[in-house]
Amino acid sequence: EGDTSGGYASSNGGCVKNQEGAAKRRSSPYPTDDPILARIGRTPLIEYPEPTNGADILLKLESDNPTGSMKDRIALGIIRELEDDGELADVDIIVEASSGNTAGAVSLVTNRLGYDSVLTTPAGTSSQKIGYVRSFGSEIVECPNVDSDHEQHYRKTAKRIAEERDGIWLDQYSNQLNPTVHSKWTGPELWDQTGGDLTHIVCPMGTGGTLSGIGKYVTEQDSDVRIIGVDAEQSNISASFYGTDSGTYDTDVEGLGKGHELPTMWFEYVDEVQSVSDERAFVQARRAAADCGILVGGSSGAALAVARDITTEQPNACIAVIGCDGGEQYFDTIFDDTWMQEHGYSTEYR
Ligand code: PMP
Numbered sequence: 001e002g003d004t005s006g007g008y009a010s011s012n013g014g015c016v017k018n019q020e021g022a023a024k025r026r027s028s029p030y031p032t033d034d035p036i037l038a039r040i041g042r043t044p045l046i047e048y049p050e051p052t053n054g055a056d057i058l059l060k061l062e063s064d065n066p067t068g069s070m071k072d073r074i075a076l077g078i079i080r081e082l083e084d085d086g087e088l089a090d091v092d093i094i095v096e097a098s099s100g101n102t103a104g105a106v107s108l109v110t111n112r113l114g115y116d117s118v119l120t121t122p123a124g125t126s127s128q129k130i131g132y133v134r135s136f137g138s139e140i141v142e143c144p145n146v147d148s149d150h151e152q153h154y155r156k157t158a159k160r161i162a163e164e165r166d167g168i169w170l171d172q173y174s175n176q177l178n179p180t181v182h183s184k185w186t187g188p189e190l191w192d193q194t195g196g197d198l199t200h201i202v203c204p205m206g207t208g209g210t211l212s213g214i215g216k217y218v219t220e221q222d223s224d225v226r227i228i229g230v231d232a233e234q235s236n237i238s239a240s241f242y243g244t245d246s247g248t249y250d251t252d253v254e255g256l257g258k259g260h261e262l263p264t265m266w267f268e269y270v271d272e273v274q275s276v277s278d279e280r281a282f283v284q285a286r287r288a289a290a291d292c293g294i295l296v297g298g299s300s301g302a303a304l305a306v307a308r309d310i311t312t313e314q315p316n317a318c319i320a321v322i323g324c325d326g327g328e329q330y331f332d333t334i335f336d337d338t339w340m341q342e343h344g345y346s347t348e349y350r
Contacts, residue, residue, distance in 0.1 A: 026192050029184045030080045034112050040065050040072040041185060045193040045320070048304070049292045055311035056318045057304070060190060063296065063326030067108050067132050069101035070186065070210055070324055075109040077181030078170055093118055093167035097158035099125045100206075100255055101325055102172055104132030111136040118161055120154040128329040172207050174263045182213020190214060190320055191221055198225050199314070202307045203322040204299035205229040205237060205273070206255045208265030210322060215269035229265075229273040230303045232281075236260045238273040252278045252343060255299040255324055274309075276302035279345045282334045284308070285327060286347075289335065295327030298334055 028041050043064045048057035062070035082088050093116040096106045103119045110117035117138040121130065123145040133140050141161065143154040150156070155173070162169035172178045190201070201218060203211040208229065215227035231237045232251035239246035240261040249259035261267075278298070285301030288294045296304070300323040307319045333339045337347045 026188050030077050032076075036066060037076055037109065037112050040076050041189060043070075043189075045190065046294075048288075048294070048307075048321070050287070050308075052308065052311040054315040057307045057311065058194065058318070058320045059294065059296075059300075059304070059323050060193075060320060061296075061323050061326075063323065063328075065105075067101070067104035068326050068329070069105065070182075070322070071101040071105035072108065073185055074172060074178050074181045074209060075102065075105035075170075077185060078172075078175060078177040079109060079113060079115075081177050081181070082168070088115075088168065091166065091168045092116065093162075093165055094170065095120070095158045095162040095165075095167045096170045096172065097121075097155040098129075098172075099154070100129060103129050104136075106170065107133040107136040107138040110138065118158075118165075118167070120158040120161065122154045126329065172209065172264070176263065178207055178209035178264050179212035179216070179266055182210050183216040184213075186210060186322075187214040187217025191218060194318070194320060196221060197318060198222075198320055199317045200226045200228060200307070200310055200319040201322070202228045202230060202274075202303045202310075202319060204255055204303050204324055205231045205257050205265070206299075207262055208237075208257075210324065212264060212266035212269055214322070216266060219269045226271045227269055228306060229270050230256075230299070230306050231273060231275055232256045232302075233275045233277045235275060237265070238275050241267060241270065241273040253281050253298040253302060254330070255297065256281075256302065274306045276305050280305050282340065282345055283348070285330070285334055289327060294323075296323045297325040297327055297330055299324050301334075 032038055044061045045058050048059045065072040094110050095118045097120045099122050119133050119138050120141045120143055122143055143157050144152050146153050158169050205211050211229045218225050235249050235257050236246035236259045237257045281298045281302035284305040285296055285298050288296055303321045307321045310317050310319055340347050
């Protein structure tokens with residue numbers, strides 16, 4: 001408390017009437033003496049500088065976490081919660097399955113906390129993601145790209161390794177501690193940074209943990225704030241949310257859903273699920289870079305696209321967008337014209 005840096009103050013006075021609230025900075029629910037782990041959380045909330053019809057878009061830069069995404073929070077938070085519950089006392093290794101940002105996060109956190117760890121990844125996982133795991137010294141088990149009910153699937157493999165080697169499988173896709181960590185940490189942090197003066201929160205959905213946790217905390221403070229999840233077009237997540245027929249699900253956007261409802265999605269705290277095409281997600285991420293000098297990944301691009309739609313309808317809106325990761329790991333894909341063209345996406349910004 002008392003440190004005002006990182007608290008957002010609106011330029012147009014539209015958001016954050018409660019400056020006192022904005023100035024308050026909550027400390028982490030998982031305090032640590034470790035200087036590396038202490039860098040997790042307290043991410044900046046910046047004003048998105050593109051013209052927004054008078055409304056405010058505030059972008060939370062989770063790329064400021066040590067491995068570049070909000071997954072650092074759940075890696076630390078889940079392990080701390082398990083330690084507090086005594087569940088790691090007889091555990092030799094921590095195991096997680098991830099094709100994305102969670103792999104690096106678990107690898108960093110286990111390194112600093114002194115646990116051995118195994119990360120299982122599907123074939124095709126990007127070298128940037130595996131790079132974190134290698135660098136921090138976790139064991140990597142690369143699995144073939146097979147159906148989820150196949151014995152060699154990377155999640156099944158993680159479960160099996162945990163059983164065979166006296167380990168624990170964190171399982172972010174069903175572990176209730178995933179949304180719980182965000183409800184104790186990311187939600188309160190965002191709330192304090194805005195002084196509670198918000199009309200909408202827009203957040204990409206993979207496991208749904210980030211959205212659900214933030215949604216729970218914020219809804220409990222003010223049930224009028226609209227909590228909006230973002231997923232790929234044709235996803236079964238919005239189909240289960242709205243009770244409609246599901247489409248044929250496929251997406252190139254890193255981090256967006258597994259295509260179906262999961263136990264980590266707390267729909268009772270979600271007001272809307274919006275679907276965004278891959279092209280729009282990527283084009284918006286490219287615009288954020290080219291027009292605003294902000295590097296975010298495709299899932300954040302999708303969320304920014306939804307926020308911009310809201311601003312055209314509601315000039316008084318104050319929208320917080322969760323920018324889940326940075327753009328650096330996508331220079332060879334989203335930000336590369338050849339890759340965009342090869343995948344059939346427009347390279348036009350507008
Ligand atoms: N965006 C990116 C880049 C991600 O890595 C993830 C995590 N899969 C998400 C969005 C979705 O976050 P969550 O799993 O908390 O829903």
